Amino acid sequence: MTAIDPRTLRDAFGAFLTGVTVVTTYNQDEEPIGFTANSFTSVSLDPPLLIVCLARTSRNFETLTNAEGFAVNILSEGQKEVSNTFARPVENRFAHVDWQKGPHGSPVFSDVAAWFDCSLHKIVEGGDHVILIGKVEAFANGLANGLGYARGTYFTASLTGQAVSAAASDSDVMVGGVVERDGEILLLRNEADKFGLPECIITGAAGPDGLHDYLTMTTGLPISVGQIYSVYENRTAGRQHIVYRCTAGNGVPKAGQFFSIKGLPIARMATPATGDIVQRFAAESSIGNFGVYFGTERTGKVHQIGRKV
Incomplete structure (x- = not known):
């Protein structure tokens, strides 16, 4: 089998145009945590399911995989700085965004294209990632256009x-x-x-x-x-x-x-x-x-x- 270079493969995956989300939940100390992610997709309407892929190397791995649920905030076109904030090691990230606790308990943002507050339905093994399947317990459609991402650029x-x-x-x-x-x-x-x-x-x-x-x-x-x-x-x-x-x-x-x-x-x-x-x-x-x-x-x-x- 031909060896596949991970960096080249990542660049090829990056050709796929995606939206930009911030995934949020609370840690064991009841502090909000969040990170930028574009490995998100809807799965089912009945039951209402979505998935987020999480790297095993993520510093949020233990928190997310042990949480009762999480929220997915689909960023709008005007929220590039929110994406950048949650993609970098910024102190007190949540001080830079307007947010509140969602109906099911995870942090949801204002002015996003949409948000989904989910319970953790299932975790599926996926190589160097795990696939978090969330069941949508509540959501809001902000009607704004989503922020796009392809080949390393918004x-x-x-x-x-x-x-x-x-x-x-x-x-x-x-x-x-x-x-x-x-x-x-x-x-x-x-x-x-x-x-x-x-x-x-x-x-x-x-x-x-x-x-x-x-x-x-x-x-x-x-x-x-x-x-x-x-x-x-x-x-x-x-x-x-x-x-x-x-x-x-x-x-x-x-x-x-x-x-x-x-x-x-x-x-x-x-x-x-x-x-x-x-x-x-x-x-x-x-x-x-x-x-x-x-x-x-x-x-x-x-x-x-x-x-x-």
Whole structure:
């Protein structure tokens, strides 16, 4: 059997878009505890069941597996900082969020997309994790959009929708990608010996699919098109641009060259806008805090999405 690298496997699992939750309960001293988790899913309506996967190495393992119940708080789009707080070793995490004891007894948060207060129905062995099956005893639907997470980065449905609308989906736009692999970015060299991002003119409505086809054909590599990274109007050329974050698989590209994020040829970029994009990507990669740029080729604003969990 071929050996599987755990880190590579984890990255592959991370391609699945999930929501972000905070799982809560009380410890033996009746103190509230909680942690950020995205390994959550519904199971059954009758009886009402859901599951959360918990690592055996978690410092909350003994508490959760011995508790009478737990709550799952599905965070809303505006609660990225709540996720970050409960993902890090922060003192008195609950001082940073509005919460109360739920009907069944576990802490539930305000302003979440939804919460579920559960009794512990069953624990199932799952390798280096256990699967906590909770029976929903009470719940509330906050009606807000949930906070999304994929490939180590938050995303929000509303911001993605704004980006697509801003790019005039029924018109032809220039669609490109910041194609990353192992800390490097793919750049294409033009006839003037300048470097740029791989991009093509397609109908905005077909942006991700059209970009995927173009990148796959151009590079000959497996390509994954991720979240929108930059939306701007080049007023000089009179054209809209959408740039996506992308990842490439192994192999030598048929076109282009990978450059280390720490050694990008900024002085040889084909346009100032491209230089700004790759410099921002390099800076954000170093801290794991990505945003989406809206504006023109000269001025605009970066809307922060959030830090890696």
